[in-house]
Every structure is written in structure tokens, then in C-alpha cells.
Amino acid sequence: MPTSDDLGSDRLIWMYTQMLRIREFEERVKRTFLEHPGAMRGHTHLGDGAEASIVGALATRHETDLVMPSYRCHGYPIVLGSSPCKMMAELYGRSDGLCRGFGGSMHLADPAHHFPGTSGIIGQSIAHATGAALTAQVKNTGQVVYCFFGDGSTKQGAFFESLNMAAVWKLPVVYVLENNEYQAYTHISLEDANHLAGDPLSKKAAAFSIPGITVDGTDPLQVYDAVLAAADRARAGAGPSLIESKFYRLSAHGNAINVPPAPTQFPEHEAVGVYGKKSEYRQAQAADPIPRFRDELMRKGMLADAEAQRIADTVRCEMDDAVQFALASPPPAPEEATNYVYA
Amino acid sequence: MxxxxxxxxxxxxxxxxxxxxxxxxxxxxxxxxxxxxxxxxxxxxxxxxxxxxxxxxxxxxxxxxxxxxxxxxxxxxxxxxxxxxxxxxxxxxxxxxxxxxxxxxxxxxxxxxxxxxxxxxxxxxxxxxxxxxxxxxxxxxxxxxxxxxxxxxxxxxxxxxxxxxxxxxxxxxxxxxxxxEGEYVIPLGVADVKRVGADITIVATGWMVKKSLAAAERLAAEGISAEVVDPRTLAPLDVKTIIESVRKTGRLVLVDQAPRHASAAAIIAAEVAEHGFESLRAPIRIVSALDTSIPYSEPLENHVLPNEEKIVETVKAVLFKQAVPPERPVEAYLSCPEVQAQAGAHQDGRRHVQHRGASDVIAPVQQVVRGDEYLDGAPERV
Incomplete structure (x- = not known):
């Protein structure tokens, strides 16, 4: 059975590049609140810190496999080939946005790139991903559905009901539980029974008698190996698995919830802003998955300094273009608001 | 077949x-x-x-x-x-x-x-x-x-x-x-006139269509011709067919098995009031369940739900302008403790009981949309 050991340097550099693209996109989103105040409305959630987990998981995909995350959804479509220009335009509420300005940050959808949609209500998209796996099974398409959600979602009924049904029906779905230790603003030690008992959250899989495994989500190769095994199992008809991928969300839950016209921006991470745990946050920053993976590739001799610099420059240009594209895109015509209510 | x-x-x-x-x-x-x-x-x-x-x-x-x-x-x-x-x-x-x-x-x-x-x-x-x-x-x-x-x-x-x-x-x-038998598809958003009549329109859904048809039969024996319209889909709602019926009969009773407050009947009544007001020759009336939960015991349940008798009575009241009190007469709202508390908070307690002057009522009526948007080939509401 193939593992991450079989990944060639091209593929590993591709993975590193995708991680960097996600990070740069999120950085530009975050900076928008300062550079272009008012350009983004509502609530925006970032995936910085999740890059290794997202890319490690998605690197195992087959061409037509579907990806369905929660509302913290920017990272996945970047890897799937969605246009960062259109994504940024969507966040800016412009007519060239991925969803024509109807969805915004929490509701990205790009079915043409195997990204059927997201839900802004915690945990509910777990059921949708499970349903997409039902389609794959009924139509015998050979697809596997990659379902991503946070630790907070695992306290929703949708999580328990969906995993039970997926196990009963042996649906081809891989559940990736992204444990970033904070459900919105509350630390996991205040709300998760497994955590309190000193158990990994993957123990929840035992409730459905399906495989459950915990991996270091800051190492893309560990995630790759676990997700590949789960996807193979799902594709073979053996049903779902639960993978707990542990990493640390590097930004706050979202931009501050301020009532207009008060400006909003990203506050300090909850670890610092709410709980005063400065050292916890400093430690997480030190374990940032991106420089870690870059150093590893360099150590293996797969990535030279100049090449790393070139990749960084390219990614920076790409995301700068995305911002410029979004700023230049006209707002939607108001009367379009009555479109798309019914098919 | x-x-x-x-x-x-x-x-x-x-x-x-x-x-x-x-x-x-x-x-x-x-x-x-x-x-x-x-x-x-x-x-x-x-x-x-x-x-x-x-x-x-x-x-x-x-x-x-x-x-x-x-x-x-x-x-x-x-x-x-x-x-x-x-x-x-x-x-x-x-x-x-x-x-x-x-x-x-x-x-x-x-x-x-x-x-x-x-x-x-x-x-x-x-x-x-x-x-x-x-x-x-x-x-x-x-x-x-x-x-x-x-x-x-x-x-x-x-x-x-x-x-x-x-x-x-x-x-x-x-x-x-x-x-x-075989392929039979009814487009969504198209109401059906279940019984043709001339004197009054009864709009009902579900089981209440059956009750309304039975009531219409009894009314027919007394020389009253009731038209029964079943919207069949509540969303999209075929307001056009309902307004057309009201234009013909000039009177409207809505029958709804749900409690009255925020009912489908109340929504339909509002559409007719806004778009068909000039056709109405009498106030619209709603026959609905009472604003309670559904009780277990049969006599209690019967009391709460609409029935044939209540429909017949209400139709007659509308037709003959009888002073049958509505389910919740204005006095009931006015004697409501919350309303009184609010009224008391104002210097002028009559604020809530004051009738509006004729000019207040007539001015908006002149601007009322005449229902044409539902009647003259305007795009279907979806």
C-alpha cells in the first residue's frame, strides 16, 4: 500500500506550495480589514494553522472526490483549483465573486471544482457531506467525500446522527475532525468529555464502531497517511473513518463582531485575548506547520533556498492579484437579489 | 383512465x-x-x-x-x-x-x-x-x-x-x-376551485377542504352558493385564483386547521386585503383552530378545531352581516392585561381603543394595488 514515503519531490513541493497559497490568502483576508476597511462585511473565519492538515488530506484525493468543510472554508477550494480572484471577490461581496456576492466568506461553493457547498451552522455540513457520500454510493461513482469540521461540531447532534448513518450504510466518506482546541471562543477543556477524561477526540469513533485515529495535524505527511488509508477503506466499500487532526488555529475565531459603522478587524487569539495564556499561543506560533515543512524539505535536499524564495514570490503575487481583482470587480446590481431563490 | x-x-x-x-x-x-x-x-x-x-x-x-x-x-x-x-x-x-x-x-x-x-x-x-x-x-x-x-x-x-x-x-x-392512472403531474403553485359558487369564497387546505365542501353542501340547501378554493400549494401561493374568486363573490372566509395567529389563512387574508380590497363587500373572516395546543380528550379537541358548523355559521354571518363575534373580539384584545399595561404606560389610555377616522382609512385605500399584478398575465409568483 502506498504511503507518504512514496511521494516524489514534485508532489511534496506542490504540497508545500498549496500550504503557502492558503496562508497567503488568509493573510491577505486578514489585512483587508486594515488596508481596505469596509470592503468585507459580516463574519470571516481563517484557516491559518490548518494548512498542513488541509493539504495533507487533499493530496490523497482522486480527481472527482468531493470536499465539504464547515464555514471555515477558504483553504480547501484554493487547493482544489478554485480561482483565488473569484474567492476574494466573493469575500468582498462583488459581482465576480465565486457565488456572485450571495454567500460571502462562510458560504463558498464551487461545484465545478468538486466543492459543492458549505454551511455556516456548526456541524450541519457533516450531514450534507454524508448525503454526498450517499449519492456516490447509490450512483456507484467511486467517489469518496472528504468531510472537514472542527472540534466544536462534534458536540452537535448532526455529528452523531450522521456518523451513525454513514456507518450503518457504509458510506464512502472520510471525516476529518480538525481539533484546533477552541470551539469559537471556548477552550475544549470546558466542553468536551473525551478531552476532560484525557482521551483523544478520535475516541468518539468507538461510539459508531468505526476506525478512529488521532494524528499530528501540523505534519502534512502524517495526515496524508491517515487520510489515504481511510479513503482507500471508504472506496473499497468498508465505510467511514474518523481522523482527529490536531493543530492550532493561529488567528482568532473570526473578526470582531462589531455593529456598523464601527470598524472590525481580527482581535488577538482567544488564548491571549480571553484566557491570558500568552505562552500557549507563543508555543503554537513556534510550531507553525509551514516553516516546519519547508525546513523538512530543505533538510531532505528537495527544496533550495532560491526555489523557496521563488515559490513565496509567486504566491505573494497571485494573492496580491486576487485582492486587486476583488477591488476592481463591480458590486452586484441590487435587483439581482431576487435571483436564485428557486431553481 | x-x-x-x-x-x-x-x-x-x-x-x-x-x-x-x-x-x-x-x-x-x-x-x-x-x-x-x-x-x-x-x-x-x-x-x-x-x-x-x-x-x-x-x-x-x-x-x-x-x-x-x-x-x-x-x-x-x-x-x-x-x-x-x-x-x-x-x-x-x-x-x-x-x-x-x-x-x-x-x-x-x-x-x-x-x-x-x-x-x-x-x-x-x-x-x-x-x-x-x-x-x-x-x-x-x-x-x-x-x-x-x-x-x-x-x-x-x-x-x-x-x-x-x-x-x-x-x-x-x-x-x-x-x-x-399513469403519468399525472399537477404544477406546483396552481390553486384548484373545488366547488364553483357565486355568493362567497371559502379558501381551505387539507382536511378543511372536505369540511368546507360539506358546509357548502348544507349552505346550498339554504340557497347559499359557496365557492371552495384549495390553494394546494401554500408556497408558491396562487393568489391570482383566490383574488379572481373574491372578485366574483365579494366575500371571503378562510378555513385553517392551524391556530389563528400567524396562520396560512391570515397570510392569505392579508394578500386579499391588500390586492383585492375593492372587491370585498364584507369583512374577511377566518375559521381556525383556537390559539391553544391540541388537547387530548375528544370534546376538548372538537372545541379547539374548526368544523362544519363553525364554517356554516361564519359564512352566514358574513353574508347576512350578522353580529356574530369573531373568535377574539376587539374587546378581548383590549381587556388583555399586557395591552392594558402598555396603555397605562401612555398618558392617554385611549390610544389603543381609538377608532381611526374615515380619512385615515380611505386615503390608503385609494392607493391600494388593485390586484392587477396577480390578474393580468403578470409573472407567476415563485
Whole structure:
């Protein structure tokens, strides 16, 4: 059975590049609140810190496999080939946005790139991903559905009901539980029974008698190996698995919830802003998955300094273009608001 | 060709015919197709006919996910109350995903559930919840009242590219009627005049259509000609047919098995008041359930629900301008402690009892939309 050991340097550099693209996109989103105040409305959630987990998981995909995350959804479509220009335009509420300005940050959808949609209500998209796996099974398409959600979602009924049904029906779905230790603003030690008992959250899989495994989500190769095994199992008809991928969300839950016209921006991470745990946050920053993976590739001799610099420059240009594209895109015509209510 | 069939059978016939026609239609729910003897299971196999655990959130959420990726799921929910435990999926997922994606996905699914079981099921299994769903843009709400409609509307619901809540009244399950054989599809959003009349329009849905037709029969014996209109779908709502009827009769009584406050009847009354005011020769009246939960004991249940007698009385009151008090006379609102408390907070306690002067009423009436937008080939409301 193939593992991450079989990944060639091209593929590993591709993975590193995708991680960097996600990070740069999120950085530009975050900076928008300062550079272009008012350009983004509502609530925006970032995936910085999740890059290794997202890319490690998605690197195992087959061409037509579907990806369905929660509302913290920017990272996945970047890897799937969605246009960062259109994504940024969507966040800016412009007519060239991925969803024509109807969805915004929490509701990205790009079915043409195997990204059927997201839900802004915690945990509910777990059921949708499970349903997409039902389609794959009924139509015998050979697809596997990659379902991503946070630790907070695992306290929703949708999580328990969906995993039970997926196990009963042996649906081809891989559940990736992204444990970033904070459900919105509350630390996991205040709300998760497994955590309190000193158990990994993957123990929840035992409730459905399906495989459950915990991996270091800051190492893309560990995630790759676990997700590949789960996807193979799902594709073979053996049903779902639960993978707990542990990493640390590097930004706050979202931009501050301020009532207009008060400006909003990203506050300090909850670890610092709410709980005063400065050292916890400093430690997480030190374990940032991106420089870690870059150093590893360099150590293996797969990535030279100049090449790393070139990749960084390219990614920076790409995301700068995305911002410029979004700023230049006209707002939607108001009367379009009555479109798309019914098919 | 048509065949005598029960309302319940007619729905099943539509599901079977649509599943034969379209391999993307799947059907699942709790406590169904449990043995190999099940006829649906025999016809379509376990891949398309499934048993679900008691997990409405997942059942409906899975239907949403399956729908956006290419299936047409029908979820058997049995009772409309069971949707309440999964209300996010019904009102905040299924009808939102197409819109939020800017039209990139469609969500073709049917949520099938019974309602209004007025047979001693008490507070939590007898309700009529269509009014809670008809105000969710993106969602369609279907309420058939006859076996033929049960079949034709089910076929349309399954073929529709939007999420459809299909609500069948439990009290009609054994109702017999002529049902067209073979392909029979009734477009969603088209009301049906169940009885033609000249003196008064009665708008009713579900079981109340049967009650209204019986009332109309009794009224006919007394020389009163009542027209009975069944909207058949509450969303989209065929306001055009209702206004046309009111233009003809000049009078409107609405019959609704649900409690009055924020009922479907109240919404329809508001549409007629706004768009058909100049046709009205008498005030609109609503015959509804009382604003209570449904009680268990039979005499209590009967007291709460609308019935033939109440419909007949109300029609006569409207026609002959009898001073029959409405369900909640103005005095009841005025003697309400909360209202009095509010009134007391004002210096002028009469603020809430003051009648508006004629000029206040007439000025807006002159500007009233005359209903033309519903009558003159204007685009269908969807």
C-alpha cells in the first residue's frame, strides 16, 4: 500500500506550495480589514494553522472526490483549483465573486471544482457531506467525500446522527475532525468529555464502531497517511473513518463582531485575548506547520533556498492579484437579489 | 383512465411511478421497508429504498447533501412535528444553499410528512405546521386535499428542482377518489376551485377542504352558493385564483386547521386585503383552530378545531352581516392585561381603543394595488 514515503519531490513541493497559497490568502483576508476597511462585511473565519492538515488530506484525493468543510472554508477550494480572484471577490461581496456576492466568506461553493457547498451552522455540513457520500454510493461513482469540521461540531447532534448513518450504510466518506482546541471562543477543556477524561477526540469513533485515529495535524505527511488509508477503506466499500487532526488555529475565531459603522478587524487569539495564556499561543506560533515543512524539505535536499524564495514570490503575487481583482470587480446590481431563490 | 384509490395509496403510486421513471429518486425514512416482503424494496432494492434511524437532522441533512450532488431524495418523516427536531436543515439549509451559492447548486428533495391527526394524539402529534414553512423563501409547501391531488402533487414535488415539504393530512388517508392512472403531474403553485359558487369564497387546505365542501353542501340547501378554493400549494401561493374568486363573490372566509395567529389563512387574508380590497363587500373572516395546543380528550379537541358548523355559521354571518363575534373580539384584545399595561404606560389610555377616522382609512385605500399584478398575465409568483 502506498504511503507518504512514496511521494516524489514534485508532489511534496506542490504540497508545500498549496500550504503557502492558503496562508497567503488568509493573510491577505486578514489585512483587508486594515488596508481596505469596509470592503468585507459580516463574519470571516481563517484557516491559518490548518494548512498542513488541509493539504495533507487533499493530496490523497482522486480527481472527482468531493470536499465539504464547515464555514471555515477558504483553504480547501484554493487547493482544489478554485480561482483565488473569484474567492476574494466573493469575500468582498462583488459581482465576480465565486457565488456572485450571495454567500460571502462562510458560504463558498464551487461545484465545478468538486466543492459543492458549505454551511455556516456548526456541524450541519457533516450531514450534507454524508448525503454526498450517499449519492456516490447509490450512483456507484467511486467517489469518496472528504468531510472537514472542527472540534466544536462534534458536540452537535448532526455529528452523531450522521456518523451513525454513514456507518450503518457504509458510506464512502472520510471525516476529518480538525481539533484546533477552541470551539469559537471556548477552550475544549470546558466542553468536551473525551478531552476532560484525557482521551483523544478520535475516541468518539468507538461510539459508531468505526476506525478512529488521532494524528499530528501540523505534519502534512502524517495526515496524508491517515487520510489515504481511510479513503482507500471508504472506496473499497468498508465505510467511514474518523481522523482527529490536531493543530492550532493561529488567528482568532473570526473578526470582531462589531455593529456598523464601527470598524472590525481580527482581535488577538482567544488564548491571549480571553484566557491570558500568552505562552500557549507563543508555543503554537513556534510550531507553525509551514516553516516546519519547508525546513523538512530543505533538510531532505528537495527544496533550495532560491526555489523557496521563488515559490513565496509567486504566491505573494497571485494573492496580491486576487485582492486587486476583488477591488476592481463591480458590486452586484441590487435587483439581482431576487435571483436564485428557486431553481 | 382513472381508478378509485385512497389518498394514501395515491401518494405511494406517485412515488413508485416516479422511481420507475427516474433512477436518481431514492426513498428512505424510519420504520419503513423493514422486511424483504416490502413492495417498494422488491421493486427498487436496498440501494434506493432505505431504513433510517431516528435521526431527523441526519435524514434531512443527508437528503440536502445528496440533492446538491445529483440525487432526488424523498424522506419519509411520518409526522410534521418530527421535522421540528431538524428545523435548521428544513428552513436554514435546504432552501438556502442554492441562493448562497449564487445559483450554482440546486436542492431537489421532498420531505413527506403527515399532519393534523385529529384523533386523540394530543399536543405533540396533531399539529399543522405548514405556516412555519411557507415563509421560507426557497422552500415549497404542498398540501393535497384529494387522492388525485395527492398523486399529481407528489409527482410534481419529486420532479421539482427545489426542496419541497409535502404535507398530507392524516384524516384524509383513507379518503377514496378517482385518480388518473399513469403519468399525472399537477404544477406546483396552481390553486384548484373545488366547488364553483357565486355568493362567497371559502379558501381551505387539507382536511378543511372536505369540511368546507360539506358546509357548502348544507349552505346550498339554504340557497347559499359557496365557492371552495384549495390553494394546494401554500408556497408558491396562487393568489391570482383566490383574488379572481373574491372578485366574483365579494366575500371571503378562510378555513385553517392551524391556530389563528400567524396562520396560512391570515397570510392569505392579508394578500386579499391588500390586492383585492375593492372587491370585498364584507369583512374577511377566518375559521381556525383556537390559539391553544391540541388537547387530548375528544370534546376538548372538537372545541379547539374548526368544523362544519363553525364554517356554516361564519359564512352566514358574513353574508347576512350578522353580529356574530369573531373568535377574539376587539374587546378581548383590549381587556388583555399586557395591552392594558402598555396603555397605562401612555398618558392617554385611549390610544389603543381609538377608532381611526374615515380619512385615515380611505386615503390608503385609494392607493391600494388593485390586484392587477396577480390578474393580468403578470409573472407567476415563485
Amino acid at each position: 382513472a381508478r378509485e384509490m385512497m389518498y394514501g395509496e395515491a401518494m405511494a403510486a406517485a412515488i413508485i411511478e416516479e422511481m420507475q421513471r427516474d433512477p436518481d429518486v431514492v426513498f428512505y425514512g424510519q420504520n419503513m421497508a423493514m422486511t424483504p416482503r416490502d413492495p417498494m424494496l422488491k421493486l427498487f432494492g436496498r440501494n434506493r429504498v432505505r431504513i433510517a434511524p431516528i435521526s431527523e437532522t441526519a435524514e434531512i441533512g443527508i437528503a440536502v447533501g445528496a440533492a446538491i450532488t445529483g440525487l432526488r431524495p424523498i424522506v419519509e418523516l411520518w409526522m410534521n412535528e418530527f421535522m421540528l427536531v431538524a428545523m435548521d436543515q428544513v428552513v436554514n439549509e435546504a432552501p438556502r444553499l442554492r441562493y448562497m451559492s449564487g445559483g450554482q447548486v440546486k436542492v431537489p428533495l421532498v420531505l413527506k410528512a403527515g399532519f393534523g391527526f385529529a384523533a386523540g394524539w394530543a399536543g405533540q402529534h396533531s399539529n399543522c405546521l405548514y405556516h412555519m414553512m411557507m415563509g421560507c423563501p426557497g422552500l415549497k409547501v404542498v398540501v393535497p386535499s384529494t387522492p388525485a391531488d395527492a398523486k399529481g402533487l407528489m409527482a410534481a414535488a419529486i420532479r421539482d428542482d427545489n426542496p419541497v415539504v409535502y404535507l398530507h393530512n392524516y384524516m384524509l388517508t383513507l379518503e377514496q377518489g378517482e385518480v388518473p
